[in-house]
Amino acid sequence: MVHHPGRVSIVGAGTLGSTIAYSLMLTNTAKEILLVDMSQNIIQGQVLDLAEVQSTTTVRAGTFKEAGQSTLVIITADTLPGDADTDRQQWLKRSRHLMLSIASSMSPVHSEIMILVTSDPVDLYVQSLQLYFPHVSPKRIFGLGNAMATARFTEWLKEMMTLSSSSSSPSPVVNITDAYCVGTQHSPVIVWSNAEVNGTPVSALSNLIAQRATCDKVVSNHRRYLICERKGRAWFGEASVVTRLVMAILKQTPSSRTADTTWVLSVNVPRYECCLSWPVAICNTGIKNLLDIPVSEDEHEQILQVVKSNMADFQASSD
Numbered sequence: 487m488v489h490h491p492g493r494v495s496i497v498g499a500g501t502l503g504s505t506i507a508y509s510l511m512l513t514n515t516a517k518e519i520l521l522v523d524m525s526q527n528i529i530q531g532q533v534l535d536l537a538e539v540q541s542t543t544t545v546r547a548g549t550f551k552e553a554g555q556s557t558l559v560i561i562t563a564d565t566l567p568g569d570a571d572t573d574r575q576q577w578l579k580r581s582r583h584l585m586l587s588i589a590s591s592m593s594p595v596h597s598e599i600m601i602l603v604t605s606d607p608v609d610l611y612v613q614s615l616q617l618y619f620p621h622v623s624p625k626r627i628f629g630l631g632n633a634m635a636t637a638r639f640t641e642w643l644k645e646m647m648t649l650s651s652s653s654s655s656p657s658p659v660v661n662i663t664d665a666y667c668v669g670t671q672h673s674p675v676i677v678w679s680n681a682e683v684n685g686t687p688v689s690a691l692s693n694l695i696a697q698r699a700t701c702d703k704v705v706s707n708h709r710r711y712l713i714c715e716r717k718g719r720a721w722f723g724e725a726s727v728v729t730r731l732v733m734a735i736l737k738q739t740p741s742s743r744t745a746d747t748t749w750v751l752s753v754n755v756p757r758y759e760c761c762l763s764w765p766v767a768i769c770n771t772g773i774k775n776l777l778d779i780p781v782s783e784d785e786h787e788q789i790l791q792v793v794k795s796n797m798a799d800f801q802a803s804s805d
């Protein structure tokens with residue numbers, strides 16, 4: 487089967503998809519970018535616009551079949567705006583149907599493809615695609631998940647530690663390790679028990695623990711709601727995280743080891759037999775391995791709630 491190294495296809499050339507394409511072009515990350523969408527008008531407009539970006543990456547309209555022969559497919563397709571369902575089950579069914587129709591249109595895909603999903607409901611999409619393509623390793627099919635929530639958690643810890651240091655001292659060095667936000671975007675579970683600041687467990691820093699409620703708000707989708715209230719959708723933050731992730735995956739050699747190898751992505755977590763956001767090490771073939779992080783009893787209970795809800799969503803989408 488034909489396979490095109492260096493080709494990144496973006497299925498869904500709307501706001502998020504085109505912003506990712508723009509950002510990938512500025513960083514010359516891919517050899518070629520194919521835009522695939524149901525709307526020919528959108529594709530043609532986006533291709534004409536993006537072709538003006540100075541980059542070594544070429545951009546053109548592509549077909550679903552061509553996408554199936556890429557190194558990496560990024561799925562940002564969504565149902566049309568304004569087509570909101572009042573019933574959640576109806577929305578889940580419609581979403582699963584959308585993903586399976588995209589999978590079927592791309593088929594046959596080669597076994598070394600990587601698929602990154604950014605559309606919601608991300609865990610349901612990842613699980614559906616993994617089942618649809620049994621010949622592709624589940625380590626090659628993953629979703630953006632809580633990468634942004636984790637970045638917000640880390641930034642918040644840094645900010646809090648900087649604020650609590652003496653104002654007369656120069657900016658202190660704050661080294662955050664193992665700070666993760668697992669679960670789902672809508673129900674993030676902050677793993678406090680694992681995080682460390684300059685080698686000290688966060689759970690031992692009372693000034694941080696006292697601010698947990700504030701942290702929950704910062705990490706949650708609160709900011710996205712604020713943006714959406716004002717301009718409909720949020721895309722710059724997500725597009726920049728996707729670009730960083732794609733750069734980290736495509737530019738890695740088997741032996742390279744950078745600080746950007748650990749991500750919190752939507753993956754199948756065997757421990758919970760379910761897809762959810764979990765810390766993983768990435769490599770140039772997708773997920774290298776899942777991190778075996780310890781969680782407290784309370785965090786475990788919260789994760790079980792997420793698992794229960796994700797399993798119910800999966801069931802409801804196929805009923």
Ligand SMILES: NC(=O)c1ccc[n+]([C@@H]2O[C@H](COP(=O)([O-])OP(=O)(O)OC[C@H]3O[C@@H](n4cnc5c(N)ncnc54)[C@H](O)[C@@H]3O)[C@@H](O)[C@H]2O)c1
Nearest residue numbers: 498499500501502503523524562563564604605606719724
């Ligand atoms: N993971 C995140 O953090 C994050 C952030 C922002 C947006 N999103 C999600 O990304 C998705 C896209 O957001 P957007 O703002 O770009 O939406 P958008 O409406 O601007 O774009 C969606 C595009 O998908 C296309 N599309 C619909 N069905 C298709 C199909 N079957 N095949 C190919 N293309 C199809 C539409 O024509 C449209 O161009 C949404 O689900 C949104 O919730 C996720």
